[in-house]
Amino acid sequence: MQILLSDRQRDILRLVVEEYVATGQPVGSRTLVERSGLGVSPSTVRSELAELERLGLLTHPHTSAGRVPAESGYRIYVDELLQRPESRPDEFPLGLPAARAEVEEALQATTEMLSQVTRLLALVSAPPLEAATVRHIEVLLLQPDVVLVVVIASTGSVTDLRFAFPEAVDPGLVTWAAEYLVERVRGARIGSRAVKLAFDEPSLRPRERSFLHAIRGAFEQAADENRQLFVGGTAGLLDEMRAEEIGAYRSLMEALEKRAALLDVLAQRMDPRRPFARVGEELVQPGLQQLALVGSTYGIAHRTLGSVSLLGPLRMDYEKALRSVRAAAAELSRFVEDAYAEDS
Numbered sequence: 001m002q003i004l005l006s007d008r009q010r011d012i013l014r015l016v017v018e019e020y021v022a023t024g025q026p027v028g029s030r031t032l033v034e035r036s037g038l039g040v041s042p043s044t045v046r047s048e049l050a051e052l053e054r055l056g057l058l059t060h061p062h063t064s065a066g067r068v069p070a071e072s073g074y075r076i077y078v079d080e081l082l083q084r085p086e087s088r089p090d091e092f093p094l095g096l097p098a099a100r101a102e103v104e105e106a107l108q109a110t111t112e113m114l115s116q117v118t119r120l121l122a123l124v125s126a127p128p129l130e131a132a133t134v135r136h137i138e139v140l141l142l143q144p145d146v147v148l149v150v151v152i153a154s155t156g157s158v159t160d161l162r163f164a165f166p167e168a169v170d171p172g173l174v175t176w177a178a179e180y181l182v183e184r185v186r187g188a189r190i191g192s193r194a195v196k197l198a199f200d201e202p203s204l205r206p207r208e209r210s211f212l213h214a215i216r217g218a219f220e221q222a223a224d225e226n227r228q229l230f231v232g233g234t235a236g237l238l239d240e241m242r243a244e245e246i247g248a249y250r251s252l253m254e255a256l257e258k259r260a261a262l263l264d265v266l267a268q269r270m271d272p273r274r275p276f277a278r279v280g281e282e283l284v285q286p287g288l289q290q291l292a293l294v295g296s297t298y299g300i301a302h303r304t305l306g307s308v309s310l311l312g313p314l315r316m317d318y319e320k321a322l323r324s325v326r327a328a329a330a331e332l333s334r335f336v337e338d339a340y341a342e343d344s
Helices: 005-023 029-036 042-054 070-083 102-118 169-187 195-198 205-214 217-224 234-239 243-256 261-266 316-344
Strands: 120-126 134-143 147-152 158-164 229-232 276-279 293-300 303-313
Touching: 005 029, 005 042, 005 070, 070 234, 070 276, 070 293, 070 316, 102 120, 102 229, 102 303, 102 316, 120 261, 134 169, 147 217, 158 205, 158 217, 169 195, 169 205, 195 205, 195 316, 261 303, 303 316
Parallel strands: none
Antiparallel strands: 120 229, 120 303, 134 147, 147 158, 276 293, 293 303
16 A cells, blocks of 8 residues: 655655664654754654654654654655666776676675675676676597586686597597687577577588587586675674664575575566665565665666675665665676677
């Protein structure tokens, strides 16, 4: 059910959230009047606070006369932030050690920078390998009957598989396969139709086709490997922990051990056009429902490759977090655009 608020109620809700985020203390009517410049009396503010509490947007700790935001109050506050017109993202230098750094280095650098700036847990999902291109291929004869195939992706990921044959392999066939695959699939996207066609080329002789079919598992594994999740800031997050949030943080640490579940969270309802936020119970995975997640996607052209997110307590600085993930996602998009262009 949609909650209709007056402009003054929205202002008061926003001020309560921002004051509570800044201080961690329940917010009273006198504090709001003194620090906000609302231009109304404390009694009017008390009346509005009571109404916001009745609507379930604020709660009233037993030991204090002030209010704190409820989960639904945070949700309305975040929705208003998301609806604001977006300005140009802030600069977000990744600080990479070299101009030709790997994508994985950029993702790790992003998590470290984000966690330092926000003191929240930074999560960056890597592009699926299907979105990467084949940068380099090696087909090597290790033993007379053992062949090693190495596939290096534009993300820097390396897949290597050994294939044992029932009898000795012709070294000339191994050399031919290496040259053929470099010519046909280098620069192609892993898992693309172009790669599949290279293995099913009708003009190949039966002997060549049979050998390629025997080693194509290296490419299939490269395309099927799990996406990576880069995490940064666990130590800083614990530094900011409040006593009443211990349970939520313990659950978060347990969730970090199950990264596949976090990747599922990051893959849900990602709008490539604007940042996103999920608050409390919107994070349906066990262990995350006392937390909040804000993020933004990055990619190339109109294709989303992953997301840059911050995970932390409900009492987080949402405005700073959203601004930070937007800036980091914009910088990552520029980086992967250049990285993939070099490999095409």
